[in-house]
Amino acid sequence: MHNLALWALVLGVLPLLAFILLGLFGKKLPRHGDWLGILSTGLSFFLALYLFFQVWEKQVVHVSWPWFQLGGTGLKLISFKAGIYLDNLAVLMLVIVTFISALVQVFSVVYMHADKRYPYYFGYLGLFTFSMLGIILSDNLLLLFIFWELVGFSSYLLIGFWYERDVAVKASKKAFLFNRVGDIGFLLGIFTLYALFQTFELPSLNAYFTNLSQHSDYITFQIPAQLGLDTNLEVSHWLLTLGGLGLFCGCIGKSAQFPLQVWLPDAMAGPTPVSALIHAATMVAAGVYLLARCFSFFTPDVLFMMAILGTITTVLGAIAACAQYDIKKILAFSTISQLGYMVVGMGVGAHDASLLHLVTHAFFKASLFLNAGIIIHANHQAQHLTGLHTDEQNIRNMGGLRKILPVTFYAYLPAMAALIGLPLFSGFLSKDAILSGAWAWASLQSSKGNYFYYLIPLLGFASVLLTGFYMARHCFYIFFGENRLTPDRNAFRRSPAKEASGLLLIPVILLAILSFGFFFSINPFHYTESWILQGISRLTTSDAPSGLAGNLPENISHLVHQSGYISLGTGIGSVLLACMGIFLAWTSYKNWMQQGASPDNFTTGTFTRLAYHHFYLDVFYERFLIAPFLYISGRVAGFDLNFIDYSLNILGKAIVILAKIIGWIDRMLVDGLVNFIAWLSGIIGKLGRLTQNGKIQSYYIFSLLGLIFLVLYIVFF
């Protein structure tokens, strides 16, 4: 078992090695080192596969090493350990992350060709992969937080990779800062847990959350006696809720939930493969992964908040996607919406469904982003060849690519179908799972008579409709009709025979193939037989029951099993809604074509404008948070400059004056005293010198006087 942990360590460190080597020697390597990045990630992928087959459904690996100590002589010694924890979820995520990272790097070989910072790009991707693997492998929250921050930093490097572009620089800063806001809450949550239980380690914390008894407003934990805590620790409910909300904050920031989702659309300023890796498959999934790991620590109140925020995010993201014209922004808002689904899944207790959706989403969304990359690349080439310069990412400038880039189109279709949730595709299974779970949750919660709980699954269904709409719209504008840039179809293709480089197409095709439902469940219509789902469910049922949430997950899955019509209903309902969405998109597209298909017609309706501007959230933040803060900082800076610096200058001047006074004293009095003594001795000397005046007669007088005194002395004394 120790061996496996060491292999996991090697797996994690390989991309870091690539980062270091590429950073130091990148430009000197042949081909600028892209093979080094791909090789390291590829090796990590094979190690991940090996670990997967060793750990999945077989064992759980947990190894930790001493890390650092605080305290010691005189103070209580606290030691911290760092370790690796491998269970079903971890090895699954390892495979996904390394696989998609490797594919993205292969894709980038062509996409980022001849970029002047080419080796650093692969280095940053290696750093990112390392950080993400670190999050997955960590066994304690402190270590996870370190990697969490590192992931945020890597994404800052990658989003702002083309730093000459002002848009990219701003976007990278925005992403990092909004992540940081979430991380504040995350830290507070970690601190709460530590303050209560004196440990960061996830397996230990999960163990504590199994032996508990709930009371009206406090919860009693059974703690093993050797830790020096009360064996029956009583913790108030609201403290645990706050801690759980704190942990959730980390997810809000990283996984772009409302209200912190505004960084994700702007992050599209980075290179497209980066968007595929970070903002589709991995980094944004880190938040959901965190929720899965910390699932036992969430009180029902926190879970309810999760469900609400997740629903809001889903709906907002879907609405905003309907009014966008940038090929990547639509996918970005779609990601926000799908992440909302995952968080809703967690909130209603269907955590396994949520994780299944994470897995399927990673594949089809990465495929869609890479697909968009091919299209952007082709458009770029076409613009070079024809000399026209328009916005290459505006879908109103595209069209007809179905016939021009057929392989791309056929690779697009499965991914799109999976995202919309059509049967036989992977997305259908995971969406169905979440929606059924949500419906079962709502019926459980509303058994007390309050039917508002049904709002959450209903809004989820509304989002399915919107998803169908915006994805179909995306598809029609890009692939159908005639091309609106140039009628020359060879301008887009690499050559008349070959539409694009194999290195671009193969990753997209591979991921598109993985969008079929076959790989996730033998039965394409029923998700409960998914082997992935069964593997992940064991996450909480065997190692650590659902902790504070009680029996919520089991109750939900039980309910869904019992009344089979829930999953049937959600399945049929979602398919119908998706088709309705596609139909509505078709009519909207037709309208636009008939109105002239101009690339500049801006949205006129208020609702559309609201959606296009992302509900003016950016404006809101700018005006009510950032501007006042900048104003305050400006005032404080002015205060510092005018008052504090001014006072210091006055003080400096006062010191100079004091020094001058002391100098005067030194000159006048001290030196004066010395000079006076010298003058005095001079005077006495002058006086004395008078006796030596060279006149004989005065010498005679003095000797005579001396004789008289001598005689007088002898006579009288």
Next chain:
Amino acid sequence: MIEIPLTHILVLGAILFCLGLLAVITKRHAIVVLMGIELVFNAANLNLVAFNQYQPDLMGGQVFTLFVMVIAAAETAVALALVLKVYQYFKTVNLDQIRQSTED
């Protein structure tokens, strides 16, 4: 014979001495100073002769006086030689102008 009290002769000697001293101290001319020294000598001679009465058979006072005169004469010769040399150097006999130049 009228006895002259000893005191009178001593007082006369003292007056002569003081006059000679006055000349030595005050006069500018070098030769005049020498004359003043002569006066001092002679005042001492007078004192010696006055005390001769206490040794009449040996006549010590008078003999001593003769000795003093001889020495005075020798000394005057030497002094005059000195004054001559000084005059050759300083080109003057004015004592105010004869001084060793001491740097202030």
